Amino acid sequence: MTLNILFRRAFSDIKQNAGTQTVTTIVVTLSLLIFVFFSFLYFNLERFVGHFGRELGIVVYLKKDLAPDRIPAVFATLQKMEGVKSVTYVSPEEAYYRLESYLKDEVNILDGVEPGFLPPSFELEIDRALFQLTRIKELAEKIARWPEVDKVQYGQEWLHRLEAFSHLTKMVVAAGGVLLLLSAVFVVASTIKLTVYARQEELEILRLVGATNSFIQGPFLIEALLQGLIGSSLAVGIIYAMYTYTKPMLAGSQLLRGLDYQFLPYTFWAPVIGVTTLACIVGTLFSMRRFLKL
Amino acid sequence: MLTAETPIISFQGVSKKYPPNHLVMSDVNLEIEKGELVFLTGQSGAGKTTLLRLLFRAELPTSGKIIVDGMDLSSLSRSQVPYLRRKIGVIFQDFKLLSNKSVFENVALSLEVLGLRKEQVKKRVCQVLEGVGLGHKMHQYPPQLSGGEQQRVSIARAVVNRPPIILADEPTGNLDKLRTAEVMLLMHELNARGATILFATHDERLYQDSPGRVLRLESGKVEVVS
Numbered sequence: 001m002t003l004n005i006l007f008r009r010a011f012s013d014i015k016q017n018a019g020t021q022t023v024t025t026i027v028v029t030l031s032l033l034i035f036v037f038f039s040f041l042y043f044n045l046e047r048f049v050g051h052f053g054r055e056l057g058i059v060v061y062l063k064k065d066l067a068p069d070r071i072p073a074v075f076a077t078l079q080k081m082e083g084v085k086s087v088t089y090v091s092p093e094e095a096y097y098r099l100e101s102y103l104k105d106e107v108n109i110l111d112g113v114e115p116g117f118l119p120p121s122f123e124l125e126i127d128r129a130l131f132q133l134t135r136i137k138e139l140a141e142k143i144a145r146w147p148e149v150d151k152v153q154y155g156q157e158w159l160h161r162l163e164a165f166s167h168l169t170k171m172v173v174a175a176g177g178v179l180l181l182l183s184a185v186f187v188v189a190s191t192i193k194l195t196v197y198a199r200q201e202e203l204e205i206l207r208l209v210g211a212t213n214s215f216i217q218g219p220f221l222i223e224a225l226l227q228g229l230i231g232s233s234l235a236v237g238i239i240y241a242m243y244t245y246t247k248p249m250l251a252g253s254q255l256l257r258g259l260d261y262q263f264l265p266y267t268f269w270a271p272v273i274g275v276t277t278l279a280c281i282v283g284t285l286f287s288m289r290r291f292l293k294l
Numbered sequence: 295m296l297t298a299e300t301p302i303i304s305f306q307g308v309s310k311k312y313p314p315n316h317l318v319m320s321d322v323n324l325e326i327e328k329g330e331l332v333f334l335t336g337q338s339g340a341g342k343t344t345l346l347r348l349l350f351r352a353e354l355p356t357s358g359k360i361i362v363d364g365m366d367l368s369s370l371s372r373s374q375v376p377y378l379r380r381k382i383g384v385i386f387q388d389f390k391l392l393s394n395k396s397v398f399e400n401v402a403l404s405l406e407v408l409g410l411r412k413e414q415v416k417k418r419v420c421q422v423l424e425g426v427g428l429g430h431k432m433h434q435y436p437p438q439l440s441g442g443e444q445q446r447v448s449i450a451r452a453v454v455n456r457p458p459i460i461l462a463d464e465p466t467g468n469l470d471k472l473r474t475a476e477v478m479l480l481m482h483e484l485n486a487r488g489a490t491i492l493f494a495t496h497d498e499r500l501y502q503d504s505p506g507r508v509l510r511l512e513s514g515k516v517e518v519v520s
Contacts, residue, residue: 012399016394201392202392206407209407209451210380210407211376213376215406
């Protein structure tokens with residue numbers, strides 16, 4: 001038996017059962033469409049929140065009377081800490097200039113004040129800050145206990161609110177994603193089962209004329225491969241079309257200013273297509289098992 | 295190895311019981327020689343269909359041994375069953391044709407499973423369809439044909455791969471007198487070409503003036519009628 005015969009039979013079946021084949025492909029597309037759309041939203045939400053949280057860091061104020069030769073040691077220790085992406089030293093003079101530029105027209109408030117009156121400090125950028133809110137809190141509390149440190153600030157109040165929001169979003173996304181994926185697999189498996197059931201008579205006749213299991217299964221598996229591949233590619237394609245259509249509209253949005261509105265990376269959608277195709281093939285194999293008992 | 299004297303079909307002490315306790319065949323011993331035409335008769339429910347189903351291993355006997363063309367069906371693995379079925383052409387009363395496939399495609403199925411090339415399939419299917427008088431209807435679909443024509447398609451499918459054994463289960467049960475005569479003529483032609491035919495029927499007119507043995511299945515036993 002050659003692949004040529006199996007493909008010929010598969011394409012002949014597709015032609016003869018075009019209606020059922022189309023319905024199964026549409027079911028795959030619709031199931032995947034919801035999942036891909038949800039993932040697309042989450043992907044951009046994550047980027048949005050990630051961008052938003054990039055400014056979220058820790059400010060470590062050192063004691064004013066700290067010997068200057070201790071500062072490099074503290075700098076080195078901070079750099080080595082897990083989760084710390086970068087450390088910037090802000091000298092009292094630098095802090096003073098920043099304050100000056102912040103006050104703008106009100107700068108005369110600083111008249112008579114010495115440029116070195118502010119304490120030296122370190123600004124810590126945290127890796128994926130918004131997704132490590134608990135880590136920020138732990139780090140801040142740990143650093144605060146050091147003898148060289150006077151005070152640690154990390155935007156406690158809104159950090160706690162963000163923490164709660166981020167936690168809830170993660171839960172909703174995870175639960176929703178799992179449910180959608182499960183329902184997609186269930187719908188696809190059921191549709192394939194119905195397709196196989198509808199062609200039970202054909203399977204019976206094939207067995208009667210001496211067809212081997214691989215001869216019977218072959219075309220069904222080729223059909224499942226095509227349904228999975230076309231169905232999932234269509235779902236990804238529709239979301240991509242939606243993305244290209246809405247991108248110019250959202251480009252000027254105040255909400256997204258300065259942010260990247262992006263399509264899902266191929267490292268996400270390629271495995272989705274692959275896994276869906278595989279799920280369709282495995283689903284067909286399982287659906288046919290019962291009918292192939294001799 | 296099958297010799298000229300070895301029967302092509304052999305039942306050795308075969309019993310078949312359906313749960314809970316319905317005995318259809320009891321200690322049946324039967325031998326059919328190569329090239330024989332055998333009529334299997336008996337009332338409805340006597341077990342004619344069961345006997346045929348045992349031969350193409352759609353069912354297994356409760357006890358006893360069945361040998362078909364040298365293959366012991368009791369020890370046959372699942373993967374070998376398709377190869378047994380390629381030696382047997384089966385014709386049913388209800389034709390068992392695929393209505394969404396053309397006459398040509400229905401007949402070609404038996405050759406496609408053998409892995410034959412497209413050209414070979416086409417040549418042999420056309421030959422067989424011409425042989426049963428349906429060469430001009432090969433592109434039509436079963437629902438477009440009469441009952442007699444559908445049965446001839448079913449016969450073409452059963453013989454196109456030239457199996458040594460043909461099992462016919464009441465093949466004329468749904469046909470009128472004229473169509474029945476056509477089918478019987480085809481069966482005799484096939485037998486004349488060397489096929490072993492086991493023909494199950496309850497209609498005694500079919501075997502009254504026909505050559506071949508007649509066996510009756512009654513109360514689970516096989517009796518020789520003529």
